[in-house]
Amino acid sequence: MSTHSILPTKELQLLREEVLEANLEIVRHGLVLYTFGNASGILREEGLVVIKPSGVPYDKIKPEHLVLTDLKGNVLEGRLRPSSDLPTHIVLYNSFPNIGGVVHTHSEYATAWAQARREIPCFGTTHADYFHGPVPMTDPMPSEEIAGEYERNTGTAIIRAFRDRDPDRIPGVLVANHGPFVWGPDATIAAHNAVVLESIARMAYFTTTLNHEASSISSALHDRHYLRKHGRNAYYGQAGEKK
Numbered sequence: 001m002s003t004h005s006i007l008p009t010k011e012l013q014l015l016r017e018e019v020l021e022a023n024l025e026i027v028r029h030g031l032v033l034y035t036f037g038n039a040s041g042i043l044r045e046e047g048l049v050v051i052k053p054s055g056v057p058y059d060k061i062k063p064e065h066l067v068l069t070d071l072k073g074n075v076l077e078g079r080l081r082p083s084s085d086l087p088t089h090i091v092l093y094n095s096f097p098n099i100g101g102v103v104h105t106h107s108e109y110a111t112a113w114a115q116a117r118r119e120i121p122c123f124g125t126t127h128a129d130y131f132h133g134p135v136p137m138t139d140p141m142p143s144e145e146i147a148g149e150y151e152r153n154t155g156t157a158i159i160r161a162f163r164d165r166d167p168d169r170i171p172g173v174l175v176a177n178h179g180p181f182v183w184g185p186d187a188t189i190a191a192h193n194a195v196v197l198e199s200i201a202r203m204a205y206f207t208t209t210l211n212h213e214a215s216s217i218s219s220a221l222h223d224r225h226y227l228r229k230h231g232r233n234a235y236y237g238q239a240g241e242k243k
């Protein structure tokens with residue numbers, strides 16, 4: 001049976017273009033060495049995911065090279081193999097119902113925190129504008145999870161880190177000894193959040209270097225900054241614009 005006839009062609013074309021742009025955005029901002037990064041997006045109603053193909057140089061990728069899958073990770077369209085991190089993206093889409101885009105990079109400062117296995121404390125308002133709390137860290141994965149379905153289990157490790165956290169208020173995580181996974185309501189915002197996370201990680205590194213005893217900002221200042229951009233009473237930017 002061909003599924004092609006029921007695919008929403010126009011929406012998928014737009015999603016392909018958006019996901020390609022998200023992949024290029026993380027390159028433009030220096031988050032990606034060679035091909036170490038990937039972005040995806042989803043059509044929620046249809047449960048269709050578009051992701052970067054594995055190992056193709058960014059300057060050669062065209063929208064039609066992106067791979068279309070369902071929410072089980074089955075490839076529906078595309079001659080190239082999907083990014084090997086697809087199973088992690090799939091776990092995130094299945095577990096976090098409001099996210100529309102996922103980005104993974106090995107950006108240097110965020111990855112340095114991940115390798116140091118330290119969550120990033122909220123030292124300032126740039127962080128507070130985007131993350132309502134520290135950027136969390138996953139627990140190291142047990143050997144049997146690494147030996148098994150590694151990429152899917154990476155997603156499971158992220159879900160475990162969010163047992164008591166809200167992924168709509170904390171749009172990213174550091175996977176221990178690996179690097180950041182970041183998300184957002186769509187692929188464009190996920191890429192933006194990945195760029196901001198790298199900047200937060202860089203500033204936090206300098207902050208702890210300048211003052212080993214630097215402490216997190218007060219919850220009053222944290223809440224003020226987070227809530228002026230997010231939620232019911234947000235007033236930052238212009239009405240109706242994407243924040």
Ligand SMILES: [Zn+2]
Pocket residue numbers: 104105106178179
């Ligand atoms: Zn990786």
